[in-house]
Amino acid sequence: MPHLAATPPTSSAAAHPTGAARVAFRRPWSTPPRPARLHVRAVRREDAGGGVGTEEPAAPRTFYDLLGISAEGSPDEVRAAYRRLALKYHPDVSPQGAAAENTRRFIEVQEAYETLSDPSRRASYDRALARGVCRLAFSGLRSHRAYHRQDQGDKSGWRRSWEDQVAELKRRSMAKDSDENLSWGARMRRRAEASAAE
Amino acid sequence: MSEHFYTVASDSETTGEDKPQPSFPDVAIGIDIGTSKCSVAVWNGNQVELLKNTRNQKGMRSYVMFKDDTLSAGVTGAAARENGHEERDILSGSAIFNMKRLIGRMDTDEVVQASKSLPFLVQTLGIGVRPFIAALVNNMWRSTTPEEVLAIFLLELKALVEMHLKHPVRNAVLTIPVSFSRFQQTRIERACAMAGLHALRLMPEPTAVALLYAQQQQQLMHDNMGSGTEKIALIFNMGAGYCDAAVAATAGGVSQIRALSGCTVGGEDILQNIMRHVLPSFDNLYAGQTMDRIRSIGLLRIATQDAIHKLAYQDNVEVNVDLGNGHKVSKVLDHPEFEQVNRAIFEKCENIINQCLIDAKLVPEDINDVILVGGCSKIPRIRSLVLGLCKKEISYKNIDALEAAVSGAALEGAIASGVTDPSGSLDLLTIQATPMNLGIRADSDIFAAIIPRNTTVPARRDMLFTTTHDNQTEALIAVYEGEGERAEDNHLLGYFKITGIPAAPKGTVEISVCMDIDASNVLRVFAGVVKPQGPAVPPFIEVRMPTLDDGHGWCGQALAKTYGKTLDLAVLPKKLQP
Incomplete structure (x- = not known):
């Protein structure tokens, strides 16, 4: 399915407020939230105010949340969580309709796994997390946003993700007609227009 | 089989349009196109079954014979007079073989250059275009291309499978060497399309073996109620044309490819090295691709091949062959000499294994099993080299060196076709990695x-x-x-x-x-x-x-x-x- 597969993994805000994400990650909040995540909660409330989500937070904001393990999780737990999620999101095991979305999620899971399974990368990720820098959370997302990001100014992570969610909501309300029929380039242009219009 | 029996289907994108046909179970078959031998396997509902040709062979010689207006491939071996003479016929100049080595390569490629010592015609201009390849038909060189040859072979293979399964076959999973470029992959897909097959997936050979290993480990876990801890396997695959290594981590039916490496080195290079060693003046004996030269090459190849096979089981071997025109070869070959002549090849094998371990960030002690597959894995020096680098005494036993890749491909074919098995033996996932x-x-x-x-x-x-x-x-x-x-x-x-x-x-x-x-x-x-x-x-x-x-x-x-x-x-x- 070249067409579906071409669908780029767009901003996570596009999908995470949906119910599917909650089902997918049943235990994202099973661990006590760290201070860094307080910002995220605030963001989620903003999101809820937009009428999309509910009070219950659904979008995992750290690699630990994404893999559904605690920050103290052992390397074996990291591997087991990775395998569990791979069996859920790898395109080979995904139903036809969800392949593109799951591919995007698989790439996120892969990044989380690669970071947390490497002791030195995990240590520096933990340090960044302790400083409250969520920006490191998904370099994959960051790079996708690079295509439509209007300013390159140095912003803290939570502010950017908030802006992205707002932009996403605007884009969604503006472009209700099915995005799926557009090419990747067309969607990116539309998105760039939306963020330029802010 | 007449030439117009195969039609060149469009090789444009065929993915996505396949509608499941309810009339028969559309399970993708697994094909291992080897440089020397091909095999085909299919999931029969309970397990993977390797198919045999009319001559009861599971491994069928990879070649296509050109004769007058007929073409015939090694699947049936119809062109060969009888079993004993097949090899001689293949070396007569009328057959094209080693297409897996030639496919998708430019004429500046050293692999193409080395192929000029084969009995059929390989002409190069050395400017980075496709080589000219031709087979001898009635004393004339008739041109063809590697993918056309492969397509003819696949067509005969498809007919064999359809005869066996009694229903049409459309999808196939094929194994390819790790070192195949995207161009070579495209050529394989094109050859499949020409033969009326859709290449559902091209799988690097060691990853197909890894899938089979994952299935066996999963089975063991079920039987022993084991813990399902992660097991790490190093797979080394060396056939006639290529050599690959992979490191795979397996647990719970998920096989994760941690590292892949491969190069274009195989039994063919060993064979050519030995041929040059026993008759150093060979290249100067004949000018151009004359009938004398073709005949001599054939005789020398058969004798050398035979000697290498024997050397796997005995300490020394005598190469004794009369090439005609007063040229005679008589030489005793022992292991130290064999290893000295092929030292560069063994070094390349060491390099790809070391590379694989470094890329996977592992040390030999992390490896649970060493899996040796491919025809060249029978060579004692190759075995000792791989096991030595992995610090192991013995290799993994439950895998057949010649059937592993095709079995893995058939498993993948069943999984990718959506077949499920009540016993859970198809609940497998391979997480692939990029080879380059x-x-x-x-x-x-x-x-x-x-x-x-x-x-x-x-x-x-x-x-x-x-x-x-x-x-x-x-x-x-x-x-x-x-x-x-x-x-x-x-x-x-x-x-x-x-x-x-x-x-x-x-x-x-x-x-x-x-x-x-x-x-x-x-x-x-x-x-x-x-x-x-x-x-x-x-x-x-x-x-x-x-x-x-x-x-x-x-x-x-x-x-x-x-x-x-x-x-x-x-x-x-x-x-x-x-």
């Missing part, structure tokens, strides 16, 4: 890898670049695949220009190049200006690769000659993380 770096040319002739090798697929990575001249408004994105540090040492997959870059001092514009490999292993490149932003910036460009038809050496040179450094890009150093 993918990137673009930057900083004059440097290869900037955007998706490094051994990246898990599907994958999406990007990198920022900048202009190298003031007020540069256009930039050339030349996409390469390979392991070389210089861009020119890699395969040029395609190119396109970014135009309308806002005029600015050099180094200030930011150009993002993103590479995406999707679930079907399709590579796309997205590129465009990300800084400055605004309505004056052109839209992004999305290009599916490869855009070139062949690994065409001329394109890279023409680009360099025409544009020089005027359209160059430079890698933008990564900004410090906050």
